[in-house]
Amino acid sequence: MNFPVLMTERLNLIEINEEHVASIYSIFSNEEVIQYYGMSPLTSVDQAAAMVNSFANGFEQKRSMRWGIVWKETGELIGTVGLNNLSLNSKRTEIGYELLPAHWRKGIVTEAVEAVIDYCFNELKLFRIGAVTFPQNEASFSLLLKLGFEKEGVLKGYLYQDNESHDAFIFSIIQPEWRK
Template structure:
């Protein structure tokens, strides 16, 4: 990807995250509630936020992912992020990830952003399958992906070791043809 794809929805602009966004990122990734299922300890310093931004840039450079900053239209402040990681192009699949600052929970913003990137992934990145790996206690993320048409395929036991413990993760997936069917039925 030469130029970063900016995506617009009804209420949002999804754009590249830059070093200038470090304070915003630190603001929400230092919140224990936001970080509860993130797989990292809450951020403590601006360096943590800059490391996260560097990771966003490295996955794009290495073609293993892309991460968008979520902003409300007419506002420059990043209030969350969403994107793809662990892209496996030979198998036409990727994992999806997302988080949002707590004051914007429950407003449909994350679902709006995730739906936009899923659509982009199928149309422009040639994905056939998009996966979401979600901890069993993370009910709000499960509801979000289920609302978008993802199916729970099973439980991956002790799948990740994060924050000093092994985590089980539900494997969800959404196939291109299922997403297309949902979009057609909504039209």
């Protein structure tokens, strides 16, 4: 299977490769971006290169997909959106996303996530998409609720960051509820 390129009005969602290591480093080394990500900020370009390789391996093994969010106007890679814990057999996945702070509050993540959800339900024929957020990440869970996700509950001690465990909210949407 070739990596699917998705296009929206303002964005190209593309496969992330070695050309994008510097952009991935700038995103995942940014403390504002990583604050609610469940990992420490990257501290070297080598770590970003390893992350890009892990994106490629996950796709190759059909267990994840990660798109680079490219702003059409500038051609700049400004964030990522992706599927984790992808199970084509069980027809489910989890979605995650991050964006450089200069592009927050412009509807970019909403546009990207909508395109990926459409792809999941219409092309991959998945039934369920889940999402996990830090309870403090109001922007993220507000976006999920706006898109029709339902909060299912709290996963106690589910996320580990900064040497401590944190609770997480779990959200989901199923195919029959999308765009109804």
